[in-house]
Amino acid sequence: MTVSDFRRSASEFWREFRKVRSGVFGLIFLAIFICILIFEPLIVPYPEANEKWRDITYWQDLPSSAPPSWINLFTSKKRAVSESIEEYAFSETLAGAMRIQEYVFEYDYSASVAPSDVVFHASGVGKPTVVISIQRPDGLSIDLYRKQLEMSPTQDARVSIDRSAQTAAMNFGKKYSPSEGVQLQTIKTTDVLFSEAKQGIFRSPSPLVGIYKLKVTLLLQKAEEKIEDAFVTVAGRVHGILGTDNSKRDIWSGVIAGVKWAMLIGLLTALVSVSIGVVYGVISAYVGGWKDSLMQRIFEIFISVPMLPVLIVMSAVFKPNIWVMIGIMCIFYWVGPVKTVRSMGLQIKEETYIEASRALGASNTRIIFKHMVPLLIPYAFASMALNVPGAIVVEATISLLGLGDATIVTWGQILQAANSGGAMLSGMWWWVVPPGMAIAFMGMTFAFVGFAMDKILNPKLKTR
């Protein structure tokens, strides 16, 4: 086939394809998925989500179990949004040999629910003493934290107010609401810090909006000690496009990172298994006789072994990576097109041109691959598209059972984490729905494309 022939048959196919509306929808979705795949680093806030999915430190500045930010649009009680404050007022004073560096970060708090954490970050070298205090819009100032930091080029300083200033918050609250009996463990630091200083600050706080000044004072004793890149992150009560899970992971990043794995699993499994199935079916049809019977019995053995239990057992025993899993799926999926292809092959092999080719001296290999397989390629493509969702769902199932590849992030694994993290019980729908929808959409995409191709390429289904 030359290029122009190919172009002509492709345009013919496209003209037919356009008429099948579901197929066009499928193509649009497919295009969207491919765009996501290409632009993944640009659209996710945490591009290393795939590699660092199980790395707690990568996610530690995020809020835990936070719903998506856009739910603020639907509630009257606005929740604080995650943000990062990189601007500060800096001043340095000398006291003898000691340098006193002061960073003042301004945080404009305007929501009704306080952020879940405020974290100070800095990199540098040395062991400076850090003193952190906060100045509230009502003029009150609270000393939050005082400690010696240890910093080296490999170790950055990180101070979480929520964790380290609990006692300070309790003492502050007790001053203004002495009658409330609370215990240290039950106090949410930020709730106290960002509330009006009055009776009931612990149990029914009312937010104090305005500019908060976070003053970070660092005492540097030695000349070689230095501080760089100081910034503050505010972990909100809502986060990003799809919120976070209970391990503080950004679900949007995870779902988007899952696209490529779903595509890989689906397409590779479909490609390999359908190719094997088509060739097997054609050979079986072509050789005929007892060899055909034998090949069909082998096929029946494979088709009657239930894939999922085998896959579950194999996964549990061998802890396979994604490639092994694709391989195992191929072992079970290749049977899909065999029967149809064999019946088509039986028909094709009776064509005179096959006999003519044989009379010319063509080898069996040549007849199978030059004359028979090309006729089955359209069917193979449709069959591939229809096999993709199955493979994705199977991988998700295996992952949902906690047996997936632990080095990547797939939708099934997000769902598994949601399941074991009690997302259902605590109403964390943003943890369950997006990966589920993604699986459904990806499956739908390929099913639509496959059905449309099937409709066009399978003459039996043609209705006019």
Place this chain on the structure above:
Amino acid sequence: MTEKIIEVKDLQKWFPIRRSISQFFKGEHNYVKAVDGISFSINRGEIFGLVGESGCGKTTTGKLIMKLLEPTEGTMFLNGEDVTHIEKDELKRYRRNVQMIFQDPYASMNPRFKIRDVMEEPLIIHKLGEDRDARMKMIEKALMEVKLNPPDEFLVRYPHMLSGGQRQRAATARTLLLNPELLVADEPVSMIDLSTRAEILHMMKEVQRDLGLTYLYITHDLSTARYFTDRIAVMYLGKIIEIGDPDDVIDNPVHPYTRALIAAVCEPVAGKVNKPKVVPIKGEIPSAANIPKGCRFHPRCPYAKEECWEKEEPQLQEIEDGHFHACRRWKEVVEEAGRG
């Protein structure tokens, strides 16, 4: 002494058919005896016609000679060499010497191949021609030989863009590329318009003369057989029942079946419109799975007497030089037919 290019002796092809369980345990076998012991030879440079009605085994014979089927019994010799059971490389070599033109030019080429690819296939298979250019030169030459002019125009077309006659020419050209000695032509013109038939046969004859080919021409059409062949054999139910010079066989038929076959030929003769022809034959051809005892033609033969089904099957006998037949009562038949 003319040289025999191919000789078959007592060639048989029996296709096994499904047995019932009781037959299986009794060890009985059922066969369709498509070809049931035929012997003939074809001389170099000759056009040998094999004539018979559909289902008589003539196509099976063609396929046996083409080695698309394995014979059940009998032997085949090509240029004196035993080729009854050959495999792989020998078979490939055999296929360079013996080629086939198929009945249906619409089906004998892969519809997805261009004529160029169709023609190139035998060259690729037999590794002829060093590169594509060399192969294209050979193809063009072959296409010229079959009068497909200019070749370039046809090379880029698909088979469906050619007329039936053009396709059969292309199919012939494809077989010629391998320089075969023997061409098996299985009803090469039966699917072609009447108006083009003569042209194609003429072309085939010309090619034969140019290249010194030998044809095995298989047909059900006596009129083209007479026009085209040097010798014809009439087949009935897997056996040859008459062989001879075409003029001899058609003008002086001996076997009652040959007579019937000749009588059945339609002729557009003025004044004979709408007059049904009297065909001296009754009934349908019996199943090859259940061949009648004695002379296999007796149930349909108007001249059959007791001896025809009581005695064993008659063998080919010569009545004059090169004219053989297999009828026990041939003298009576010729007499009776002559009377009336």
